[in-house]
Amino acid sequence: MKLRKTFVSISHNIRNKEQICLIIYLPVLVMAQTSLNSETEALTLRKLILNARKPFVLRNFKMNWKYFEQSLEEWCLNYDKATNSLTEFEVMPCNEGNQSPHWERNRKSKRMTLSQFLEKQKLATADKCWIGLNYQRLNNLPAALNEGIDFSRLGFSEVTDECNYWLCSKQTNTPCHYDTYGCNIVVQVFGRKSWLLFPPKTPLTCTRIPYEESSIYCEENFFAPNIEEVQQLSKFHSSAYRCILNAKDVLIVPKHWWHYVEAMDVSLSINYWIPLENDREEQLQECIVKILIERFVKSSNREERNYILNPNQEDEIKDDSEIFEILKYLHENSKDSGPKVKARRLNVSSCPYQYLDELECENLIKDLPEGMVEYLAPMAKGDYEALLNKNAQRFKLIRTNSELHQLNDIKNSLINSVCAPTVIEQIKKEFFKRYQS
Template sequence: MDILSDILKKSEQIPIVRNLNTTTFKKDYLNRNKPVVIKGMAENWPAKKKWSIDFFYDLESNKPVPLEVGNIFQNESKFLKKDFKLYLNTLKKSEYNVEKDKTYLSMFNIFDQFPDLKKDTDFSIFTKYTKLNNTYAWIGPSGTISGLHWDSVNNMLAQLKGKKLVLLASPKFQKEMYISKKFDLGSTFSQVDINNFDENLFPKFRDVKFYQYILEPGDVLFIPVGWWHYVKSLDVSISVNNFGYLPKDMLTTNIIEHLLLRLHSRGLYRKNYCTCHTIVNGKRVSKF
């Protein structure tokens, strides 16, 4: 049963501000672990003005990229590889794509592949306070879903093309989220699939209080560490985000994540239950 519409009817809007400076951001949101939409923060970014499917298609690169197939957070981890330009060409025709399981170029290391594009974004309101930043692009058709999860560090998500629906829920709803044991570096998943909900398995989930917002091009959403979120593309979409590690995170979260990744890569931690490997013909195959 798909309960997304039911959640939207009962949810409140994520708080919105404009013209937020670094001091106020830190005092009112970063320090207090409160989410906020910064309306129009990316409006004048070069990325907002020029990034598009055609723009990426014209860049000098056609390396294979790993694509997620469907919602791999709550469902089976399925992925494939496709040449970058071939995937972009598919997106141009995506309005004719009626397949249920959409392919999604998620967590794309865009600045590794195109270093000159780094100057096209500006997360300095946030990165002024961080020691390590991991920046990714998210490119896909309408209907792609990142299921319910929370991130181990603070996150800023900027919408550049198309619209995305975002649901947020406070960290206090841990028990109601039915935490999954599926491994993903930097994320913790809920077992609950909002679009295929089973009330008999997850009866407490109905008690979760959600906030919602539809991100438009130019909007930036601050998602504090620990806040549950669900994201669904409403159009062909291009987003870019920044996972920022505060000084305290470097001594805790960063070290733990590196250890878990090494153990997982060697098959010593949640070997076959993750978003980065699948079993093909009896062999463990990496997404990358």
């Protein structure tokens, strides 16, 4: 699951205002020992990524990451040698208790080495559960393994904390959601992953339970849909985009696109969320959601609290003085609130987004090698329905539902109604009308 720690970093900035500065990215790519053609190509790709209206793939694209020129087995062995300790993986049964999406609250944990993880995938029982090392910060890798991993080949030489790696077994999946912040670059290093994507306005059933800052989930279970879900989801056939991401492929996911991701093999991928200028308004809206969610949580018992909050949010509850100071800070730095003082801007390098029209983007593609950029197209209706029906076969194998609903229906409905994206948007607009900082 994606946890961006935005409120933690903002709160730190507020407490250290004298240290806040804006990191300005100069659109000049400095690449040692590269040709002008490579620099121009990287800058062109940067523009295409920042102006993407729909997902696209760069097939067999060389990122020039030397530590991934070895095999996955060698990489895992080197990881084990460098850490000299067991690593905590998430474990999820695939044939029981899965009548809802594979929410993080239902997963167990198991400690093992990465080499032991690979060995488990060779066993006949491997399909009974999936094992994943999900959403791990790249800068937490041993130094010997993350040196030289950057996105300069795509025009992003800036270094941020938004790079992550994902090592997982077949069937490991991320419940369908969209990210409120940033544009996503995904590099498939080893193995394959299936990406099912939908445009931002697709009417999937939004939910803020489980609550995770910057992730808006949907209630539909794409891993193992029941009959009713298959019938409902089949209506979106004209909006469904699918990409099988192979090793060395790069996928660009534009802002707010829904996506359900499932590993087809043992898989290792690395992603980077590009901070965008218009993320600031999203941060303010997420701050409003956080305030509302915390009001519900504070009046809830432990079982309800564990049901409402994603596990990675349990330690992120803030007191009133801090969370309202963050809201004030975001208001002062939003583009709707007038001129900004440089010293109060967020301490990030944010990029302009969708500043070129589609015709200009088409002209940019002409400057790149033929076939480099592959825009995804909607799935054929038959292919989409076949995928849904194939996944629905898993539902028939589910023996029990191990998750007890810890929240009564009226409270569940009220939380999702109050925190619905359209409602939060209206609250933000009303807040701007009423509050002048």
